[in-house]
Amino acid sequence: MTELPELSGKVALVTGASRGIGYGVAEALVARGDRVVITGRGEDALKEAVEQLGAERAIYVAGKAHDEAHQAVAVERAMEAFGRVDYLVNNAGTNPVFGPLADLDLGVARKVFETNVISALGFAQKTWHAWQKDNGGAIVNIASVAGIAPSPFIAAYGVSKAAMINLTQQMAHEFAPKVRVNAIAPAVVKTKFAQALYEGREAEAAAAYPLGRLGVPSDIGGAAAFLTSDQSDWVTGQTLVVDGGIFLNAGVG
Numbered sequence: 001m002t003e004l005p006e007l008s009g010k011v012a013l014v015t016g017a018s019r020g021i022g023y024g025v026a027e028a029l030v031a032r033g034d035r036v037v038i039t040g041r042g043e044d045a046l047k048e049a050v051e052q053l054g055a056e057r058a059i060y061v062a063g064k065a066h067d068e069a070h071q072a073v074a075v076e077r078a079m080e081a082f083g084r085v086d087y088l089v090n091n092a093g094t095n096p097v098f099g100p101l102a103d104l105d106l107g108v109a110r111k112v113f114e115t116n117v118i119s120a121l122g123f124a125q126k127t128w129h130a131w132q133k134d135n136g137g138a139i140v141n142i143a144s145v146a147g148i149a150p151s152p153f154i155a156a157y158g159v160s161k162a163a164m165i166n167l168t169q170q171m172a173h174e175f176a177p178k179v180r181v182n183a184i185a186p187a188v189v190k191t192k193f194a195q196a197l198y199e200g201r202e203a204e205a206a207a208a209y210p211l212g213r214l215g216v217p218s219d220i221g222g223a224a225a226f227l228t229s230d231q232s233d234w235v236t237g238q239t240l241v242v243d244g245g246i247f248l249n250a251g252v253g
Contacts, residue, residue, distance in 0.1 A: 004030070004033075004054055004056070004057060005031065005032060005033040006033055007033050007035070008032060008033035008034050009033075010033075010034045010035075010084075010086040010087065010228075011034065011035045011036070011037070011078060011082040011083075011084050011085055011086050011087070012026070012029045012034050012035070012036045012037070012085075012086065012087035012088070012089060012228065013036070013037045013039070013074060013075065013078050013085050013087070013088050013089070013123070013127060014026045014029070014036055014037070014038050014039070014089040014091060015038075015039045015040075015065055015074075015088075015089065015090055015091050015092035015119070015120075015123060016039065016040055016065060016091040016092030016093060017036075017038035017039060017040060017049065017089075017091060018038065018040035018041075018042055018045035018046045018048075018049045018060075019040075019045060019049065019191070019192065020189070020191035020192060020193050020217055021091055021142060021186065021189055021191060021193075021217050021220045021221075022038065022040070022089070022091040022092070022142075023038075023049055023217060024216070024217025024218050024219075024220055024221035025089050025091060025140075025142075025217075025220060025221045025224040025225075026038050026049070026053060026058065026221075027052075027053065027217075027218070027221055028218065028221030028222055028224060028225040029087070029221075029224070029225060029228070030053050030054065030057050030058060031225075032225060032229075034057075034086075034087070035057050035058065035082050036053065036057065036058045036059075037058070037059055037060070037061060037074060037077060037078040037081070037082070037085075038050070038053075038058060038059075038060050038061075039060065039061050039062070039063060039065065039070070039074050039092065040060070040062065040092075041062065041063070041064060042062070043060075043062040046060035046062055047060065059077065059078075059081055061073055061074040061077050065092035065115055065119040065123075066114045066115050066118060066119045066122075068122055071119070071122045071123050071126050072126055074123070074126075075123070075126040075127055075130045076130075078130075079130055079131065084131050084135065085127050085130060085131045085132065085137070086131070086132075086135075086136075086137040086138070086228075087137055087138050087139070087140070087228040088123055088124060088127045088132075088137070088138075088139045088140070089139075089140045089141075089142065089224055089228075090119070090120035090123055090124070090139070090140070090141045090142060090164075091142040092115065092116075092119055092120075093115060093116045093142070093157075093160075093193075094111065094112060094115040094116065095112065095154060095156075095157040095193070096108060096111065096112070097109075097112070097156055097157075098153050098154060099153055100152075100153065100155070101155045101156070104155070104156055108156065109156050112156045112157060112160050113160050113163070116157070116160040116161065116163075116164060117160050117163045117164055117167060120141055120164060120167065121167060121171075124139055124171060124181075127139070128175065128179070132175070132178060132179045133178065133179075134178075135178075136178045136179060137178075137179050137180075138179060138180045138181070138182070138227065138228045138232075139168075139171065139175070139179060139180070139181040139182075140181075140182055140183070140184060140224050140227045140228060141164050141165075141167065141168045141181070141182070141183040141184075142164075142183070142184055142186070142220070142224075143161045143162075143164045143165050143168070143183040143184065143185045143239060144157070144158065144161040144185055144186060145185050145186065145187045145241060145243050145246070145247065146158035146161050147159075147160075147161025147162040147163075147164060147165050147185060148162070148165070148185055148239075148241070148247075149247075149250075161185070164183060165183050165185070165239050168181050168182060168183040168237065168239065169237045172236045172237030173237065176236060180227075180232070180233075180235065180236040181236055181237065182227045182232070182235060182236060182237065182238050182239070182240065183238070183239040183240070184220055184223050184224060184227070184239070184240050184242055185239050185240065185241045185242065185243070186215055186219070186220050186242050186243065187209070187214075187215060187242070187243035187244055187246045188205065188214050188215060189214065189215035189216060189217060189219065189220060190202075190214050190215065190216050190217075191217060202214065208246060208249065209243075209244040209245055209246050210244065210245030210246070210248050210249070211244040211245050212244075213244065214244070215242065215243075215244060219242055220242060223240055223242050227240065
């Protein structure tokens with residue numbers, strides 16, 4: 001980013017943001033003048049992301065999302081560096097298994113929930129106590145259309161994202177009126193994380209979408225920017241489906 005906008009005075013913590021959707025969100029927030037703290041597992045990838053975002057606007061904290069110590073350090077680092085955490089975007093997630101529920105390793109299922117759901121709650125708790133409880137703000141949880149309707153062979157991931165949607169509603173109720181909490185449910189977005197769903201058959205996969213293409217990270221970044229803006233000041237507890245119209249095909253024979 002060559003030209004940085006005037007600072008907004010707001011600060012966001014975006015998890016799982018070294019690349020893909022998380023990076024797209026961080027990029028959208030920096031583009032409007034926010035400062036960001038990004039997290040992820042790979043330090044080299046995080047360093048590169050910060051260089052692209054602008055070192056004067058972004059910092060990183062490396063670690064595993066489900067690690068409570070990492071969650072605490074990330075929030076503490078944001079407070080030390082910028083003095084506030086107005087927005088939390090819970091994007092960190094995993095999907096290490098592909099197959100039917102009947103053969104699902106329960107240890108893997110626990111790992112999926114630990115990373116996709118429990119870590120989001122942990123980050124929310126720590127952000128709430130560090131800043132949002134007294135000063136307000138917004139939380140955006142990155143869910144999935146897999147949490148709204150059955151998704152064969154990625155069921156564990158889908159069930160975890162359904163839990164994320166309900167977690168969003170629970171937190172929206174408890175954190176009101178200080179903090180708004182919403183979710184975004186993307187369909188297939190072109191990222192390394194989702195590559196197995198379209199690799200080698202992108203045109204075929206995209207043909208199923210009424211808008212004629214798969215999503216890109218900036219599509220979700222724009223939605224997250226809206227849900228953390230004053231324009232969505234009367235929106236909480238909602239799940240914004242960003243799916244290129246794929247759900248419009250439901251029920252078509």
